[in-house]
Amino acid sequence: MVDSCPFCERAKEEILYESRNFFVTPGLGQLVEGYLLICSKEHFIGLSGMPLEYFDEFLDVQEKVRGVLSRKYCNPIFFEHGAVSRARKGGCCIDHSHLHAVPANVDIYSDIERHFTGRRIESIKEIKEQLERQKSYFYYENQEGEKFVFELNESVPSQYLRQVLAVRLGTNRWDWRIHPEYERFNRTLERLRGLI
Numbered sequence: 001m002v003d004s005c006p007f008c009e010r011a012k013e014e015i016l017y018e019s020r021n022f023f024v025t026p027g028l029g030q031l032v033e034g035y036l037l038i039c040s041k042e043h044f045i046g047l048s049g050m051p052l053e054y055f056d057e058f059l060d061v062q063e064k065v066r067g068v069l070s071r072k073y074c075n076p077i078f079f080e081h082g083a084v085s086r087a088r089k090g091g092c093c094i095d096h097s098h099l100h101a102v103p104a105n106v107d108i109y110s111d112i113e114r115h116f117t118g119r120r121i122e123s124i125k126e127i128k129e130q131l132e133r134q135k136s137y138f139y140y141e142n143q144e145g146e147k148f149v150f151e152l153n154e155s156v157p158s159q160y161l162r163q164v165l166a167v168r169l170g171t172n173r174w175d176w177r178i179h180p181e182y183e184r185f186n187r188t189l190e191r192l193r194g195l196i
Helices: 052-072 109-113 124-133 160-169 182-192
Strands: 022-026 036-040 076-082 098-103 118-121 137-141 147-151
Touching: 022 052, 022 182, 036 052, 052 076, 052 098, 052 124, 052 182, 076 124, 076 160, 098 160, 109 118, 109 137, 109 147, 109 160, 118 124, 124 137, 124 147, 137 160
Parallel strands: none
Antiparallel strands: 022 036, 036 098, 076 098, 076 137, 118 147, 137 147
């Protein structure tokens, strides 16, 4: 546990699901209702920093989230601003591993690819290579489950992928600190509690 980390100090009543090493909670700044975060209980800088043995459990939690969001909203997209150190944050604003799960009929791949070079990967486990190379990254998974990693050779603005997604959704309310969207957050809690 790290002092002042909002995920290490998460309120129990905001948790929709827990496994041994992960929990699921609505994200502040709900760009759409149903916007969830899959977070590690232990403090890792990003998903690439998690031990390899955690990934099977993580993938199980991700599939549960995909299932409930698909039933209640639509197939989600997933993304991570992949930090590998405090200096190489990859657009991340909270240094604690978390994957965004967003039920929205959008594909932001072309928006990311326009500015960054990516490659398709078979498994999210492959992002472990980014930590070994000390390269921050974006991880993106589209509604069809195709997975991509974009290596970042430059610093990017905080919440970059949220900004890209907000444009696709036709809103400028991408910054969760300024626009926490508490009403949507609470609706997501109410609608999904007990379903994952």
